[in-house]
Amino acid sequence: MNYILNPWPWYISGPLIALVMALLLYFGKTFGMSSNLRTMCTIAGAGKFVDFFNFSWRDQIWNLTVVFGSIVGGYIAVNFLSNDARTDLNPTTITELQNIGFNNPGKTLVPNEIFDLDVLVSPKALIIIVLGGLLVGFGTRYANGCTSGHAITGLSSLQKPSLIAVIGFFIGGLIMVNFILPLIF
Numbered sequence: 001m002n003y004i005l006n007p008w009p010w011y012i013s014g015p016l017i018a019l020v021m022a023l024l025l026y027f028g029k030t031f032g033m034s035s036n037l038r039t040m041c042t043i044a045g046a047g048k049f050v051d052f053f054n055f056s057w058r059d060q061i062w063n064l065t066v067v068f069g070s071i072v073g074g075y076i077a078v079n080f081l082s083n084d085a086r087t088d089l090n091p092t093t094i095t096e097l098q099n100i101g102f103n104n105p106g107k108t109l110v111p112n113e114i115f116d117l118d119v120l121v122s123p124k125a126l127i128i129i130v131l132g133g134l135l136v137g138f139g140t141r142y143a144n145g146c147t148s149g150h151a152i153t154g155l156s157s158l159q160k161p162s163l164i165a166v167i168g169f170f171i172g173g174l175i176m177v178n179f180i181l182p183l184i185f
Helices: 010-026 034-043 057-080 091-099 123-142 147-156 160-184
Strands: none
Touching (some): 010 147
């Protein structure tokens, strides 16, 4: 049971991801979470107003199952298959995060200073969450896919646009962490 409760090493999880990707490619499917937002908008009737949402959503029902499984699986993993171990962070990272106001870096999956329900009532936190969500949505649409779609599906099928997108994700992440995040906190 201890083996299940601890994070899996790369040499277990990596080949499992590769196996899933090989199966998806074999069956002509692509993996990505952002395409599900398009499917959900189509189900809700957005295709009547915008041509982008006018497609056969029934062809994507399998991908909605992936979203449902991710939500249920994440809940089960966090609440029943977790040993509450701290995330191993570099000591320099811990020091830098503490210097900008994070109390216990690595103690929780997401920082309480941003995602705790008590924090979300402040205007600053709401602006950060809403603005961040809009920027992620814009970037996802502009890049024609999300990080999981480009980094996992796109790179495994050797797509040049996905390589460019993943390089952009890393550059954007570095800029955010090193320059913008310290200004916010």
